[in-house]
Amino acid sequence: MELYENIAEYYDELYSAGDDVKKFYEEETKSFAAPVKYLSIGCGTGTFEHYLAKGNADVTGLETVNQLIESANRKRRTQLMALRFFQMSSLEMCRFLGKAFYDVITIPNNRIIYTHDTTLMAKLFFDCKQLLTPKGKLIIKLPNFEKFKIEPSVKLPVRESIRVKLFTGIKTSPDGKKIVSQELETGNGKRLTVTEGAEILPLTKNQIEQYAKDAGFTKFTFYADYKRNEFTPKSDDLIVVIS
Incomplete structure (x- = not known):
């Protein structure tokens, strides 16, 4: 059972998007025509998504937790921004969102591991592939479970x-x-x-690559952090750009 209501007040400060994060996404989207179309799965309180929209990106945020999506919507100051939030699971997104529409799909803040079933994880990668443009990118951040072994x-x-x-x-x-x-x-x-x-499903580097290949992705770049330091088995985090 997930009790996210206790974290809603502190979410922005615990999961703040610093300059390294912003620069990382700016570099990853240089090749796309404006406005860059983002889909954020597990967008939390939507602070980073608001930052992207203010930079003229077209942003869709998905969140399952009511308290977090309410906070995201409260941040909206104008209806003119190309920004919308939906309380929706990633399992539903292919039913309601446009296929081959998004330039970037991002799954931040370790949220991917809560897709704990292997069949549903395979579906997640497949659905992301369907929603991305032909040259689109899937960007995922999670702990490095090669270092943090869960036994016991x-x-x-x-x-x-x-x-x-x-x-x-x-x-x-x-x-x-x-x-x-x-x-x-x-x-x-x-x-x-x-x-x-x-x-949860504690994905490793090799497992991510296999899920992505099965879904039709062909290119994988792994980093230890948003500064683009090289990923190693001793890294705390794993960030992967898949296309």
Whole structure:
């Protein structure tokens, strides 16, 4: 069960899009004609999506968590921006969104691992391929599970802001499932549950490449961070650009 309501207030500060993120996406989209068409799967509170739209991109954000999508919509100051948010699962997107329309599909902030079923993960990659333009790119960020092995359990690096810390632990259940739990710790030491007992699929570099190849993608570039440092088995994170 996922209890995201406790993180909504702190989401922007914990998952802020810094200059490295902005520069990374600017470089990845130089070859596309304006306006660049983005689809953000798991857009959270939509702060980065608003930044993209202000830069004349055409942006669609998908989010399943009610508190987060409400926050994203509250940020909209004008209806003239090419920006829209839908409370929608990635499993539904091919039914409602235009095929061969998007230049970039991004799945940020480790959200891809919550697609915990292997069949549904294969569908996700296939659907992304259908929604992208012929030269479009799929960009994914997640923890490096070659480093953070979940046998029997592992703690991911703490994510923190001035006000809170986010602790993430993953364990292997008796039936072999990978289960994530998250807690916030506020400045006064109070603990708030964010995610409890949510099943995930901890994708590795090789698994991502295989899912993507099966869906029809042919090119893969892996990075350790948004500064484009080389990915290694010791990297904390994995960022992949797929086309």
